[in-house]
Amino acid sequence: MKTVELKSLVFRWPGQPDPVLSVASFDLEAGESVFMKGPSGSGKTTLLSAIAGVIDVPQSAVRVAGTDVGALAGGDRDRFRVDHLGIVFQVFNLLPWLSALENTLLPCRFSARRRNRSGPDPKATATRLLSELGLEDTELINRPASALSVGQQQRVAAARALIGAPEVVLADEPTSALDEEAKDTFVQLLLKECKASGASLLFVSHDRSLEKHFDRSVDLPMLNAGKT
Ligand SMILES: Nc1ncnc2c1ncn2[C@@H]1O[C@H](COP(=O)(O)OP(=O)(O)OP(=O)(O)O)[C@@H](O)[C@H]1O
Numbered sequence: 001m002k003t004v005e006l007k008s009l010v011f012r013w014p015g016q017p018d019p020v021l022s023v024a025s026f027d028l029e030a031g032e033s034v035f036m037k038g039p040s041g042s043g044k045t046t047l048l049s050a051i052a053g054v055i056d057v058p059q060s061a062v063r064v065a066g067t068d069v070g071a072l073a074g075g076d077r078d079r080f081r082v083d084h085l086g087i088v089f090q091v092f093n094l095l096p097w098l099s100a101l102e103n104t105l106l107p108c109r110f111s112a113r114r115r116n117r118s119g120p121d122p123k124a125t126a127t128r129l130l131s132e133l134g135l136e137d138t139e140l141i142n143r144p145a146s147a148l149s150v151g152q153q154q155r156v157a158a159a160r161a162l163i164g165a166p167e168v169v170l171a172d173e174p175t176s177a178l179d180e181e182a183k184d185t186f187v188q189l190l191l192k193e194c195k196a197s198g199a200s201l202l203f204v205s206h207d208r209s210l211e212k213h214f215d216r217s218v219d220l221p222m223l224n225a226g227k228t
Helices: 044-051 074-084 100-110 112-116 122-132 150-162 180-197 208-213 220-224
Strands: 002-011 021-029 033-037 062-064 085-088 168-172 200-204 216-219
Touching: 002 044, 002 200, 021 044, 021 200, 021 220, 033 044, 033 180, 033 208, 044 062, 044 168, 044 200, 074 085, 074 112, 085 150, 100 112, 100 122, 100 150, 122 150, 122 180, 150 168, 150 180, 168 180, 180 200, 180 208, 216 220
Parallel strands: 033 200, 033 216, 085 168, 168 200
Antiparallel strands: 002 021, 002 062
């Protein structure tokens, strides 16, 4: 089953002469993990934003979990995003005054679907996810996010993306603040959790050493040129 389907997706930022995205066709299967690469400025973050419905895309160009993202109105798009997508972006967007545990539970607060898919006790699920990502200390997970290291915040952002089994997880340079060993562990945990829940993972990174962990890799400039 396809979780993401892109067809004739052309996107141009206002004021730019050329489209940054020109993708004839690209799909993600349920449970598949894809490493996306390309030089700085090639449009990787823009592509994730298109899939997440953060930017306006034409109708019929982007389908996620069977829904035409470009056909959704603003508010519906926000609801759709929290129901079906887990997002770990460069800026983690944790709420600094909430604890690591409360931040992880945010999707369950905003989405009944995510709450229902978090098991009988979402708090226990959040605690398990944090623990599997290496944050098992009770004091630490009850601390405000602002009092965590950047690497710890990255792991909270991953737990928040995974809770409630969204169909698609989008990750944009999520390992940039981690050392070599922590990077590999983080990626393997993210992959394991996505496989366990059947989520597709689209992972953007400049770090080619991580590529080997993924089912497939895609070079965005090649995809834009119609060469994959
Ligand atoms: N909000 C915006 N308004 C106008 N242009 C933008 C905007 N965001 C990105 N761009 C432009 O779109 C192009 C692609 O940017 P994008 O951030 O998607 O690239 P990237 O491949 O993710 O880069 P990096 O690897 O440096 O994060 C760049 O030329 C950038 O300047």
